[in-house]
Amino acid sequence: MASPVLLFILLCSYYSTAHGGDKHGFVVVPTSSFEPEALCSTARVTRKEQNGATVLAPLVHRHGPCVPSSQSSTNKPSLAETLRRSRARADYIVSRASSRGSSNVSVPTYLGTSVDSLEYGVTLGIGTPAVSQFVLIDTGSDLSWVQCQPCNSTKCYKQKDPLFDPRKSTTYAPIPCHTDVCRRLTVDRYGAGCTDGGAHCGYFIQYGDGSRTNGVYSHETLTLGPGVAVTNFRFGCGYDQRQTTDKFDGILGLGGAPESLPVQTASIYGGAFSYCLPPVKSKPGFLALGGPKPSNTAAHGPGFVFTPMGRAMGRVDDELTSYVVRLTGISVGGIPLDVPASAFRGGMIIDSGQIVTRLQTTQYNALQAAFRKAMAAYPRLHNGDLDTCYNFTGYGNVTVPRIALTFAGGATVDLDVPHGVLLNNCLAFEESGPDIGLGMIGNVNTRTLEVLYDVGRSQLGFRSGAC
Ligand SMILES: *[C@@H]1O[C@H](CO)[C@@H](O)[C@H](O)[C@H]1NC(C)=O
Ligand SMILES: *[C@@H]1O[C@H](CO)[C@@H](O)[C@H](O)[C@H]1NC(C)=O
Ligand SMILES: *[C@@H]1O[C@H](CO)[C@@H](O)[C@H](O)[C@H]1NC(C)=O
Ligand SMILES: *[C@@H]1O[C@H](CO)[C@@H](O)[C@H](O)[C@H]1NC(C)=O
Numbered sequence: 093m094a095s096p097v098l099l100f101i102l103l104c105s106y107y108s109t110a111h112g113g114d115k116h117g118f119v120v121v122p123t124s125s126f127e128p129e130a131l132c133s134t135a136r137v138t139r140k141e142q143n144g145a146t147v148l149a150p151l152v153h154r155h156g157p158c159v160p161s162s163q164s165s166t167n168k169p170s171l172a173e174t175l176r177r178s179r180a181r182a183d184y185i186v187s188r189a190s191s192r193g194s195s196n197v198s199v200p201t202y203l204g205t206s207v208d209s210l211e212y213g214v215t216l217g218i219g220t221p222a223v224s225q226f227v228l229i230d231t232g233s234d235l236s237w238v239q240c241q242p243c244n245s246t247k248c249y250k251q252k253d254p255l256f257d258p259r260k261s262t263t264y265a266p267i268p269c270h271t272d273v274c275r276r277l278t279v280d281r282y283g284a285g286c287t288d289g290g291a292h293c294g295y296f297i298q299y300g301d302g303s304r305t306n307g308v309y310s311h312e313t314l315t316l317g318p319g320v321a322v323t324n325f326r327f328g329c330g331y332d333q334r335q336t337t338d339k340f341d342g343i344l345g346l347g348g349a350p351e352s353l354p355v356q357t358a359s360i361y362g363g364a365f366s367y368c369l370p371p372v373k374s375k376p377g378f379l380a381l382g383g384p385k386p387s388n389t390a391a392h393g394p395g396f397v398f399t400p401m402g403r404a405m406g407r408v409d410d411e412l413t414s415y416v417v418r419l420t421g422i423s424v425g426g427i428p429l430d431v432p433a434s435a436f437r438g439g440m441i442i443d444s445g446q447i448v449t450r451l452q453t454t455q456y457n458a459l460q461a462a463f464r465k466a467m468a469a470y471p472r473l474h475n476g477d478l479d480t481c482y483n484f485t486g487y488g489n490v491t492v493p494r495i496a497l498t499f500a501g502g503a504t505v506d507l508d509v510p511h512g513v514l515l516n517n518c519l520a521f522e523e524s525g526p527d528i529g530l531g532m533i534g535n536v537n538t539r540t541l542e543v544l545y546d547v548g549r550s551q552l553g554f555r556s557g558a559c
Contacts, residue, residue, distance in 0.1 A: 116426070117425035117426025117427070117493060117494050118425055118466070118491050118492065118493050118494065119491070119492055119494060119509040119510075120489050120490070120491050120492075121489060121490055121491075121492055121509060121510045122488065122489045123484050123487055123488060123489060123490060124488075125510065126484070126510065126514070126517065129157075129372065129373075129374035130157060130374070131157055131374060132152075132156070132157040132158035132374055132375070132376070133158075133374055133375045133376070149214040149215070149216065149316060149317055149378065149379045149380075150214065150215075150376040150377070150378060151212050151213070151214050151229070151367055151368070151369065151370070151376065151377040151378050151379045152212065152213060152214075152370075152376050152377070153211055153212055153370070153373040154210070154211050154212065154213055154228065154339065154340060155168045155211070155339075155373065156372075156373025156374055157373070157374050158370075158373070158374065158375070158376050159213070159226065159252070159339070171477045171515070171516055172477050174209060174211075174447055175447055175448070175477060175478070175522075177209040177301060178209040178445070178446055178447040178448070178534075179522075180209075180301065181209050181232070181301075181443075181445050181446065182443075182446060182450055182524070182532050185232055185414060185441060185443060185532070186441070186524075186529065186530045186532070188413075188414070207228065207230070207299050207301060207303050207335075207343060207445075209445050209446070209447060210228040210229070210230055210343075210444070210445045211228075211445075211447075211535065212228065212229055212367075212369060212377070212444065212535070213226050213227055213228040213229060213340055213344075214226070214227060214229060214344065214379050215227075216314060216315060216316060216344070217314070217315030217316075217321075218238060218256050218261075218312055218313075218314055218315070218327075219256060219258065219260070219261030219263060219264060219312055219313060220261050220262045220263040220313050221261075222313070222315040223253075223254070223256050223257075223261075224253055225238050225253055225256060225341040225342060226252045226253060226339075226340050226341050227340065227341055227342045227343055227344040228340050228342075228343055228344065229344050229346055229367065229379060229444055230343050230344065230345055230346060230347070230444060230445055231346045231347055231413075231414075231415065231442070231443055231444040231445070231545070232347060232413060232414065232443050232444070232445050233297070233343065233345045233347055233413065234280060234282070234345040234346075234347040234348070234349040234350070234351040234352040234355070234412075234413055235277070235280075235282045235295060235297065235309075235327070235328055235343075235345050235351040235352075236325075236327045236328065236342065236343055236344050236345045236351075236352075236353060237295075237297070237305050237307065237327055237328030237329070237330045237342045237343055238256050238327065238328075238329070238330065238341050238342030239251055239255055239256070239305075239330045239333055239341060239342060240255065240256055240257070240258055240307060240308075240329035240330055240331055241255045241256065241257035241258070241259070242257075242331075243255060243330075243331055243332075243333075247331060247332045247333065248330075248331075248332075248333055249333055249334070249335035251339070251340065251341045252339050252340055252341055253341050256329075256341075258310065258312070258329055261312065261313075263311075263312055263313040263323070264310060264311070264312050264329075265310060265311045265312075266288070266291075266292040266293070266308045266309075266310045266311075266329075267292065267293040267308075267309045267310055267311060267326065268291065268292065268293065269285075269286035269287075269290060269291060269292055269293050269294075270286075271293065273293070273309070273326060273350075274293035274309060276350055276351075277293065277295055277309060277351070280349045280350065280351060280412070280413075282295050282296070282297055282328075282351065283295065283296070284296035284306060287308060288308065292308050292309075293308065293309040294306070294307070294308060294309065295307060295308070295309045295328045297328070302334070303333070303334060303335045304333065304334050305328060305330040305332070305333045306330065306331065306332040306333070307328050307329045307330040307331040307332065308328070308329045308331070309326060309327075309328055309329075310326070310327060310328070310329045311324045311325065311326060312324075312325055312327060312329075313325065314327070314353075316381065322353075322356070322357055322360075325353070325356060325357075326351065326356060330342070346365060346444065346545070347412070347413035347414065347415075348403060348412045348413055348414070348415060348547055349412040349413050350412075352413075353365070353381070354381065354545070354547055355547070357381060358547075358548065360381075360382075361381040361382035361383075362382060362383060362546075362548040362549075363546075363547040363548035364381070364382055364383030364544065364545065364546040364547060364548055364549075365379070365380065365381050365382070365383075365544075365545055365547075366379075366380045366383065366542050366543060366544035366545065366553075367379045367380070367444070367542070367543060368540065368541065368542045368543070368558040368559035369535055369538055369539045369540075369541075369559075370539065370540070370559055371508060371511040371539050371540050371559075372511065375559070376559075377559040378558075378559060383544055383546045383548075383549075383553070384396070384544075395555040395556070395558075396542075396544060396553035396554065396555045397503035397504065397505060397553065397554055397555075398501070398503055398546075398551045398552065398553045399417050399418070399499035399500050399501050399503040399551065399552055399553075400417070400418075400500055400501060400550060400551055400552075401415050401416065401417050401545070401546070401547075401550050401551050401552040402415075402416045402417075402550065403415065403416060414441045414443065415441065415442050415443075415545060415547075415552065416439050416440065416441055416442075416530075417439070417440055417442060417499055417500065417533075417552050418436065418439050418440065418499060418500040419436050419439075419440050419455075419497060419498070419499055419500075419531070420433070420436055420498050420499060420500055421436075421497075421498035421504075422451075422455060422458070422459055422495065422496070422497055422498070423494075423495070423496045423498075424459065424462035424463055424466060424493050424494075424495055425462070425466045425493035425494060426493075426494065426496075427462070429455070429458040429459060429462055430458065431454055431455055431458045432454070434527065435452060435454035435455050435458075435527045436452075436455065436527075437527065437528065438452050438526075438527055438528055438529050438530050438531055439530055439531070440530065440531045440532060440533050441530055441531070441532045441533070442532070442533040442543070442545075442552065443532055443533070443534075444535060445535075446532045446533070446534040446535060447515075447534050447535055447536060448478065448515060448520045448521055448522055448534040448535075448536050448537065449520070449521045449522075449531070449532065449533050449534040449536075449537045450521070450522055450523065450524035450531050450532045450534065451521055451522075451523060451524060451531050452523075452524055452525065452526065452527040452528075452529060452531050453523055453524075453525065453526060453527055454527050455527075455531075456521065456522070456523040456524070457523075459495075459519075459521060460479070460480055460519065460521075462493075463480060463493065463495075463519050464480060466493040467480075467482060467492070467493070469491070470482045470483070470484060470487070470490060471483045473517070476516065476517065476518045477515075477516055477518055478515070478516075478518035478519060478520070478521075478522055479518075479519075479522070480518060480519035481516070481517055481518035481519075482517050482518070483517070484517055490510075492509050492510050492513055492514065493509075493513075494506055494507070494509055494513075495507045495509075495512070495513050497537075499552075503554065505541065505554045505556070506556060507537050507538075507541075508539055508540040508541070508556075508557075511536070511539040511540060512536065512537045512538065512539050512540065512541070513537070515536045520534070520536040520537055521534075521537070538554075540556070540557060540558065540559060541554050541555060541556055541557075541558060542554070542555040542558035542559070
């Protein structure tokens, strides 16, 4: 059994005090707010704090009505299927992150994480003139890519927008093969060596779900928002893809290795980025680059609580991609769970492709028991998608306990009720495995929070009610 070795870079010792929160510990929620809305809400969300160098792009759910010009999606997966994919992704990320301590590691035959549990994307402009492409955000990978012309129906899957054609862009340039950035691809597991007769740098990614992309590592201008462009952005121009799903045009890598967008733009945005996942599919959230300036109030910007953020140490090299934080406590309905500190020793990866939070056994059992007790007034449903589901039929409103997570340094985050606590009328948590292993913080639980990955200062911030 691989023993996880985590490296917490505890350089930062600025901590914010616990979030105030609601004294009563419970929230009455009308069940009508659980119903999906058919149309995209036009309400604009903006980040209130604007003194950092911040770029905004609406962040939308891939299968919701806010995806621009979305056709009726034919292959929307069920929640059970989405959770299955998310678990496979978690297994891969955890194995990648925790196998360093073992002397006998079976290296997976695939190189990337799953893309099919990624759910949120942004529309960016690529090239000059800029061509709009809808890309899924992924903190579990680094190299960004889009499908490129020339590419026929065998080599490219049917995507949402017209294909990007580098031959029509005045700023496109393939990266030569014998360069440092090309050699680095191999270190970060994206390497395919030289292509085009040895002239250009090739890349290859095989994801855990069987999808793959293969093409030329290239430079291009990336337009993040009106008037905001990143020049010479390195990305994969994909000429050969296999994909089991569609309706997106590529991936935006937000991991911590040199190929990722935040690392490539670190000189401009300090290596920081944030996002707010919307409460429901029919509302937009946002993606922003850059964090609050250090000179700002409380050194971190108003409204944020921060915890030290490190990296999981990985298999072949130091695993730079995944971000790790340490959870130290959980409360349900305002009452802290009675769990020994040792139950939290495994650490938590925060990953944009995870659906629900995965807690180690001792924590999970305590959370499940406290939540079931607090929800004892409602009938349980035993064939739900997760293990603690309810039948709310006939209830006009339900009283749901608040769940608060406390991280190293004391940063406490109240999850949104109901969108950060319930998914399909189920407790949006599951068990990850033994206490010593890594847990994962999922997407559902961070809905409506701004999550700020301040890679430059090795800290993760949360701000409530951001979208
Ligand atoms: C590695 O695994 C193989 C097969 O399971 C076993 O025979 C071998 O002894 C193991 N080596 C170490 C160093 O654990
Ligand atoms: C697509 O292109 C490849 C070569 O690039 C070719 O082998 C294949 O037959 C083409 N498929 C179609 C459907 O045109
Ligand atoms: C949910 O509760 C309603 C009302 O009590 C009942 O009619 C229905 O059969 C229940 N649904 C399930 C799936 O148990
Ligand atoms: C919740 O529903 C109950 C019964 O349907 C009703 O009496 C009560 O006023 C509602 N409470 C709120 C806060 O809406």
